[in-house]
Amino acid sequence: MSLKQSLSLEQQQAAFMCAAPVCILAGAGSGKTRVITHRIAYLVREHKVRPQSILGVTFTNKAAREMRERVEQLLPHQGNDVLLGTFHGLAARFLRYYGDLIGISRDFLIYDEDDATRLIKKIINERYKLSKEELSAEVKKVLRRRDGAKEEAEYNSKLERVDSIVALYQERLKKIGALDFSSLLIKFCELLENPEGARILCGRIRHVVVDEYQDVNAIQARIINILAENADSVAIVGDDDQSIYGWRGACASFMQKFLTNFAGAQLYKLEENYRSTKPILDAANALIAHNTERLGKNLLAIRGDGPLIGLKQHYRDNQEAQAVIEQVSRLFQQHGKNYEIAVLMRTNAQSRPLEEALHKARMPYRMVGGMRFYDRKEIKDILAALRAVLYQQSDVDILRLLNALPLGIGKKTQDALSYYAGTHNLSLYETMNTAEHQADALGTTRSHKKISNLIENFNQMRSEIISTLPNGEVKILRADEALIYVIDQFGIASRLENKNDEESEGRLENIEQLVQAAVSFVEDAESRGEPSDAQTFLENVALISKDESVNEQDASHGGTLTLMTLHAAKGLEFDAVFLVGLEEGVLPHSRSFHGNDEEKRRAALEEERRLLYVGITRARLRLFLSFCQERFMHGKTSPSEPSRFLKELPLSVIEPNAHWILDRNNKTQEPPKVMLRVPTSSAYKVEYDDKNIAVGTHVYHANYHKGKVVSLSGAGKVMRAQVRFEDDGQLRTIMLTHLKPA
Secondary structure (H helix, E strand, O other): OOOHHHOOHHHHHHHOOOOOOEEEEEOOOOOHHHHHHHHHHHHHHOOOOOHHHEEEEEOOHHHHHHHHHHHHHHOOOOHHHOEEEEHHHHHHHHHHHHHHHHOOOOOOEEEOHHHHHHHHHHHHHHHOOOOHHHHHHHHHHHHHHHOOOOOOOOOOHHHHHHHHHHHHHHHHHHHHOEEEHHHHHHHHHHHHHOHHHHHHHHHHOOEEEEOOHHHOOHHHHHHHHHHHHHOOEEEEEEOHHHOOOHHHOOOOHHHHHHHHHOOOOEEEEEOEEOOOOHHHHHHHHHHHOOOOOOOOOOOEEOOOOOOOEEEEEEOOHHHHHHHHHHHHHHHHHHHOOOOOEEEEEOOHHHHHHHHHHHHHHOOOEEEEOOOOHHHOHHHHHHHHHHHHHHOOOOHHHHHHHHHHOOOOOOHHHHHHHHHHHHHOOOOHHHHHHOHHHHHHHHOOOOHHHHHHHHHHHHHHHHHHHEEEOOOOOEEEOEHHHHHHHHHHHOOHHHHHHHHOOHHHHHHHHHHHHHHHHHHHHHHHHHHOOOOOEHHHHHHHHHHHHHHHHHHHHHHHHOOOEEEEEHHHHOOOOEEEEEEOOOEOEEOOEHHHHOOOOHHHHHHHHHHHHHHHHHHHOOEEEEEEEEEEOEEEEOOEEEEOOEOHHHHHOOHHHEOHHHHHHHOOOOOOOOOOOOOOEEEEOOEEEEEEOOEEEOOOOEEEEOOOEEEEEEEEEOOHHHOEEEEEEOOOOOEEEEEHHHOEEO
16 A cells, blocks of 8 residues: 555645645644654655654654554564654763763763652752751752752742752762763753764754654754754644643743744644544534634544533532442443543542542542552551551551651661561560660660650550540541541641642642541441441551452453543543543642733643643543532632633533533633631631631531531641530531531
């Protein structure tokens, strides 16, 4: 078969134009990899170009392997000679050959991000005494500064310290003879800007093809521009509507800049979509048309019509999860176990109610691009802390706690205590709890006071969580109360709040979901008259975790649901897709509302819209959208508004029974109000629509009804109140987020 016969007319025009710089705007499902590989084959077979003079660049090793396999099928015995790879891989390859031109030894060592992080930690520890949390935050600042981030408007002493560490780090790398991922690209660009380097490389590389151009950052765009300025042909391929990595420097406008920078550059659009049905593509087209920063295209459904899009409103996220799992089960029953289904979400934290619903339904699933909820570090740390208080003989949990928190008890001390405990048939707690054992295990050390303080704290917390009634009955605190108490006492949430970065924000969202899991557990257990204490909750979590391993084993047998974030879903496709949590503050994410710079907020909102566009275009046959009226988020359960993006979808693509949800008479959604926490003397107050909760406030709870606040404790996202309820006179500790002024 000729090259032309295997391409549509639209694809042929883009693939075979070699007389001018080409920007190929390739819509989702339009066959861009086919176009790229056929272009390479066309250059070799029709223009008699040497394969060694063609450079094909993409972003992942997986994409590069796929590209190579297809090129070798089209060019037997020649395809292997084409230069194909990732930006970093190709940079390393050329620096090995020609790096000596800019002072780079050919036998340089490559440091990955883990190596880089460890070296930076070592440099910081040599010069500064920082806590574990402070060290982690400082390392992130150094890495961001190394990559060119400009985080502060004014230069100050803290930034001066970061710059000093960056300089020391670069100096140390040079002494070691190493390059990290960031400097691979910087040095490759430096090589291309060197006259002799440019002469050699631009003489060797005569044809350039770049995939996923919407994902390039400034340094990568610079590299391509230098090569393209001297090449015989250049083609960039991408989709500015799928540019979703702004946080790592990618920008949708780089495709537009390419067209501006190169005289005579031609734009080709691949708009014929071979993946999705017409309702799905009509929804995607209508949504993305609201973005202004785009070249513009309109996807056409080659596979024709299909079912309308489902849209559901739910009360809470656990009900949303249950409804999704029931619909997934019906789809598997209708279409068989080979039907591919995915649930896509904005953040990893949203997986918790879905995973619990899957556990109850005994449905196998896999997590892609993220850990299962109960496997995440911060979740394991908190559960270990609760277990360590409840089960003081649990050495594993105490050791995890010592490693997770800045308690001042280092690895050497831990090893000595563990060794002594093992050789004397004692638990770690027993060894730490006795001064004599401590002395025998450690000798003279400054850790004795810290160990004694920790044990005293353990004992105090245990007495709060476990009490013995006059009749001898042992009473354990309710699961949500115990969990909040442990998080509060160890300062786990407050340390993350103080870091104020995206990673910490994600971990906080996971902690909030864990608290909500405990709240839901208590509500369910009490409604059935079953125990709702912390011990029973830990047992329930352990069973869920055990069941996860069973689900992982079952995943290879078909009928397996895929869970992933929208970022992880890019490049994939499924027969059916469920997009959950389509609410203001979730998608679009609340971060897109922050800041005083209107242009930055607009750009952030457009990227959020592109994320949803990516999610919609993953679906081949069926698409289901859903949102909740209430969601536990940012430390509170509060009313949630449907995402503004839902109102940008045409009614014609939505199932008729959901048209009322998209009533065009409703105004565009405004960003949700921020709930403020303000200290007032020895207590705290929380604002709910300008109404305060303080000591003496009459409040209302969904289960226990009216009551009066007796005391307040805690802070931040885990604040709680003691409330005496009118119906039964009981005094209960309740998360403030579950109370409303009466």
